[in-house]
Amino acid sequence: MIEFVFAPDDVARVRFAFSPLWEMVRSLRVLADPSGHALHLPWVHAVRPRLRGLDMGPLRRLVPPAGYIPDFLTPPPSSPLPELEAELAVVRATPPEVVADELRWTERGALPSPARHAMAADPERTLETTDALLRAYWAAAVEPFWPRVRDLLEGDVLRRTGALAVAGAAGVFGGLHDAVSWRSGTLSIDRDWHWRGELGGRGLLLVPSAFVWPQVSVMVPPYQAMLSYPPNGVATLWEAPGRAPGRGDPLAALIGRRRAALLTALATPASTTELARRMGVTAGAVSQHLGVLRACGLVAGHRLGRRVLYVRTPAGDALASGSASEGGSAE
DSSP states (O other): OOOEEOOOOHHHHHHEOOOHHHHHHHHHHHHHHGGGGGGGGGHHHHGGGGGGOOOOOHHHHHSSSSSSHHHGGGGSSSSHHHHHHHHHHHHHHHHHHHHHHHHHGGGGGGGOOOOHHHHHHSSSHHHHHHHHHHHHHHHIIGGHHHHHHHHHHHHHHHHHHHHHHHHHHHHHHHTSSSTTEEETEEEOOOOSSOEEOOOTTTTOOOEEESSTHHHEEEOOSSOOOEEEEEOGGGGTOOOOOOOOOTTTTTHHHHOOOHHHHHHTTTSSSSSSHHHHHHHHHHHHHHHHHHHHHTTTTTTEEEEEEEEEEEEOOHHHHHHHHHHHHHHHTTO
């Protein structure tokens, strides 16, 4: 069990970020054990042909199917919307002695493999090789899918930031994950290793991650304390473009089939590009329909960095939920 003990200052310093590097590292674990991450099988099938000819051996040794991943590979994000290049620069700047120590560290007293020992013996070369392989792996396996993953992560941050402002820490932690519980100023995470301590006024970083599903991942001090969790809507990540509601759908009859499909899709926040992908239409068409829905007060746009995510308003939630209830009772 991991237990983070919060002081009042720590509660005020709960914040969100997401990390392209974290997604990339966690996706390596999905490739190593697809059966344990069945939700991502469509992605696994799509990327395996792209990886032919790339020597994945060093990355597999660094990121095993289960257990400890060297912490230097997953530095806590330094900003809410970090760039991959900046994160890789942090990895490359890791002191060699830290790289060596983390490569030699194992859980429960097991011995590191001879290959890990060899990597630890030449940490500078290990960093150089790792940087090159991560870049090649990103280009082949993650970057082509990054827009839809990024939309999912940004949408989760948007919703949970709002929940934090309205309901405080209890409102955020209450629905984060089945392994996470909040009680009397202590956040408990059900894990098979043990740590309990205070956060020392540095707060907690919450990092949504598509590829961490179905688990959570934890980093404890002396690093910035961090909890990585699956975002809401992760089950829709690899869905094929859906059909518009049928003519008998009450919501479609009220606002039109395409607008009804948009309102339904916005159960999780999304960008114009992601909505166009889900619905199989052009981004221009989506923008026109979103303009009508915004004018009716059913959706709102929120800017995150240089991008805009759309989310249902309370009126939009009520209309979509009411239509779903009617459809269910009619069967």
